Amino acid sequence: EPEVTQTPSHQVTQMGQEVILRCVPISNHLYFYWYRQILGQKVEFLVSFYNNEISEKSEIFDDQFSVERPDGSNFTLKIRSTKLEDSAMYFCASSDNVGHYEQYFGPGTRLTVT
Amino acid sequence: AQSVTQLGSHVSVSEGALVLLRCNYSSSVPPYLFWYVQYPNQGLQLLLKYTSAATLVKGINGFEAEFKKSETSFHLTKPSAHMSDAAEYFCAVSDSSYKLIFGSGTRLLVRP
Numbered sequence: 001e002p003e004v005t006q007t008p009s010h011q012v013t014q015m016g017q018e019v020i021l022r023c024v025p026i027s028n029h030l031y032f033y034w035y036r037q038i039l040g041q042k043v044e045f046l047v048s049f050y051n052n053e054i055s056e057k058s059e060i061f062d063d064q065f066s067v068e069r070p071d072g073s074n075f076t077l078k079i080r081s082t083k084l085e086d087s088a089m090y091f092c093a094s095s096d097n098v099g100h101y102e103q104y105f106g107p108g109t110r111l112t113v114t
Numbered sequence: 115a116q117s118v119t120q121l122g123s124h125v126s127v128s129e130g131a132l133v134l135l136r137c138n139y140s141s142s143v144p145p146y147l148f149w150y151v152q153y154p155n156q157g158l159q160l161l162l163k164y165t166s167a168a169t170l171v172k173g174i175n176g177f178e179a180e181f182k183k184s185e186t187s188f189h190l191t192k193p194s195a196h197m198s199d200a201a202e203y204f205c206a207v208s209d210s211s212y213k214l215i216f217g218s219g220t221r222l223l224v225r226p
Contacts, residue, residue, distance in 0.1 A: 031212070033213065033214075035214070041218070042204070042216050042217065042218045042219060043158070043204060043206075043214075043216040043219075044216070045213040045214060045215065048211070048212065048213055055211070055212075056211050056213060091157060091158065093158075093214075102148060102160045102163050103160075103214060104160070105150075105157045105158040105159070106157055107156060107157040108156075108157050
């Protein structure tokens, strides 16, 4: 069964460093998303991406964040200068249609900023 | 704006007992509603979805949910809890821009 994969599973970085979180969505999907979940809190939307551009972004997704689909398979989230409050689980998701169909989530990357 | 409220951050049931996890939503457009389950240290797995077809939706692992427009609810039920059902459950609504808006989650504990 096709699945969304994410690497790494755990990333530890120092405050101020850049990190890139990687995702491989399901191959025929067209819509891609990043969400995050701070420990003990709800899952929050960060950004959606379609046709090589951002469809929507939340207030969390400020200038420190960027997304890219560098090739036909990967979808990345970059945080340019990490802050302690960026520590969270980051989930990638993809869907083959918008709205009616479910988003398939990856297993997440746990980002720890020290 | 769409929102989701899950009543009860923790629900504890005995093995074999009925599971009822509550979800109420607010939506300015006909909603698409979802229940996701998260097992410890894992990602989110879709349990079931409501997309304006049948109001009673059956999902995986014996779960089902009923969409009640008059009550703006989408409660999740399972007739008989199993130890393996212990997890965190998230209700979510898809808004007009298609992103998912999640509730705060309910942790289900199953007692032997």
